[in-house]
Amino acid sequence: MRFGKTLSDSVYPPWKDKYLEYDKIKKLLREDETSPQGRGGEANWTEQDEETFVHELTVTQLEKVNQHQVDTFSSIRDRAAACESELPDPEKEDTGKSEDEWKDVARDMLKELDGISKDLNELRKFSRVNYTGFLKAAKKHDRKRGLKYHVRPILQVRLAQTPFNSEDYAPLLYRLSAMYTWARQKLGEESANKETDTDIKPKDTYTAHKYWVHADNLLEVKTYLLRRLPVLVYNPQDVKVVDSSQKDPSLTSIYFDNHSFDLYQSKVEKTEAGLSVRLRWTGHLTDKPEIVLEKKFVGENEESNDIRIQIKEKYINSFLKGEYKMEKQIQKLEDRLGPDHDEVKNLKANVDEIQSFIKDKQLEPVLRASYTRTAFQIPGDDRIRVSLDTDLTFIREDALDPDRPCRDPDDWHRSDIDKNEMDYPYSAIKKGEISRFPHAILEIKVKDTKYTRNNAWLHDLMNSHLVKEEKRFSKFVHGVAELFEDYVNSFPFWLSDLETDIRRDPVTAYQEEQEREQKKAEDEMAVGSFLAGSKLSSPRHKVGSPGKYSERRLSGQISQSVQSRSRLRDSQLQSTAEEPDSDDDGVQGTEQVDVRDSSQGGIRSFLPAFSNSRYARRHRQRNAWDNAPLPPGVKEPSFWIKDQGDLKVEAKVWLANQRTFIKWQHVAILLATLSLSLYNAAGVNNNIARIISVVYTVFAIFAAVWGWGIYMWRSKLITERSGKDFDAVIGPFVVSIGLAVALVLNFAFKYRAAVADNREDNSTALFMGQGQMNNGLWVQEL
Incomplete structure (x- = not known):
């Protein structure tokens, strides 16, 4: 489907005059003329034509779309604030209204909230389709007039100046959720004490934070992390053997999709549950690594469910065609555990589910993502897991064009890359088949605990000038948007940030952090003290401020984790809970190990040099970190950025x-x-x-x-x-x-x-x- 048809089908009638006039843009571009390589197309395109086109696209149309976005969102916030003003004040016992009157207020509020939710959803669709339209128009221009003029860099700068596509709806959604809950409780549709009536304990949940790291800041980020978390060494032979010369692992993922890119569209537009299928391995394929076939499901509640099976390279083609159903692995497992064992039943169910999904969706390999990963984590302590991916490269792995396929249609991967053991920067790959990501990807997975909610160094890193947050970044989505832009009609918002310099001034970054904290506080207080003691929101959605306590809380656990390093088993290489829409699995930590030393007590507790108390271990570990040698090429700074402002001590x-x-x-x-x-x-x-x-x-x-x-x-x-x-x-x-x-x-x-x-x-x-x-x-x- 052409984008013009997609845009016309996506128009919300009340806002039909506010959309990008795509047909007008194409007329200004004179798309019906011959190409610049033709007989006169480029000669008829003058400086005045270029100026008119650029002004219409990057000024007139962009400001119209952005102004509608700003005005509409402001109106929605005002309507939400008006609903909040109708909520009762818990500090006043006598509200002056009877129970029936409050029910009438709740019914009216539900109708208004439904209208607000609908407009907010339409506004999100409005932003996305117009954003895609601007990029499509710029691409048409550069393809047709690219011999002399390029408009896409100008458009990227203008998109950064008028960020109609980067509005964060999460705070408003939380407020709407709280008001929905109050109205349903008032009408008796939901019990106020519903959570206290269940015995189900919530499982450990992780919150994922994704950031881009500029190459100039990469070493500083690494050293910052090394001072707080050790590098998680990957050794494919034996995790108990620590090889200091072991390099960071190179991970490869091959993503699946069909000719319509349905899985890509579901992830970008969030119209339904996000689904993805990929093959993943570590190192070169010639080294016979373990290959994992994974299907991931992300539900509406942002919880992910993964199905993984290990498969040998020689069986992949027959498995994808449905000819092989893991009979040998299943038979070995039955011989060892018995045919009625739960593990055997789960393996059979996983095989059937993945094969049927691939067959129903007509999936095939389309994209390869290769990157080098450095993982930071305290062994045995999975509360904070950090991964830093560098040399990220996307390569086409499809056979969409039958005349010039990138991959042999009868094979599941590109043999030219794997047989020749190509490494970054993959200079032998053709230009149109490869895209190198310019930044490193920093992903921080935090378990919701009191320890992580009050962690100063983590908060400082996440809000520093060293990183740029990209909440919804996905390797699969980005690779398809970069290499298959002619096949899709929707793009992720972060594409406009690639043409801008993500480096920031430290002072500016600090001021922006203070503004965000202030805005966050205002959003949290908007509903009023009515929600202060309620249980309307799930704890897993709450993000605490880690800046309340000093980073010394972290170092108290390090020595205990070091003692448990020798007790780690092979399960350290198995993945744990992941965030929704995560595309980067690797070496993960195990569950936390509880290590206690019975030698504590007596005079040892009074002498820090000989004691095993938490206080003594913290001191010894801090001294060990302070005296640890710096990595090669790293010098100890003469001053800290945090110490350059005015001295303010309580x-x-x-x-x-x-x-x-x-x-x-x-x-x-x-x-x-x-x-x-x-x-x-x-x-x-x-x-x-x-x-x-x-x-x-x-x-x-x-x-x-x-x-x-x-x-x-x-x-x-x-x-x-x-x-x-x-x-x-x-x-x-x-x-x-x-x-x-x-x-x-x-x-x-x-x-x-x-x-x-x-x-x-x-x-x-x-x-x-x-x-x-x-x-x-x-x-x-x-």
């Missing part, structure tokens, strides 16, 4: 430091007073008391000097905005142990002196008794 931080200093001086004064009193009361002959008083004086001086030194050291850390710990355990340890020893010695000396005095008194009494006895005997003798 008053309570300074006051806390001063309060600690005053406490130390208080301790010093008390010890000095005690020592002086003891010295004066001891007298000249009491040497023990005089010595103890001198010891107390030494500790008093140490406490005063230590308090002052720590106060100055912490003030320096605060001024430098250092991320180091402020803990200082040596001073309290020395003073406490020293005073305890002094008291014990004092008691021992006094006890020994008392025993000596007692013995002396007994000896004197005995001597006097014997003298009296001798005197009595002498008197008697006389």
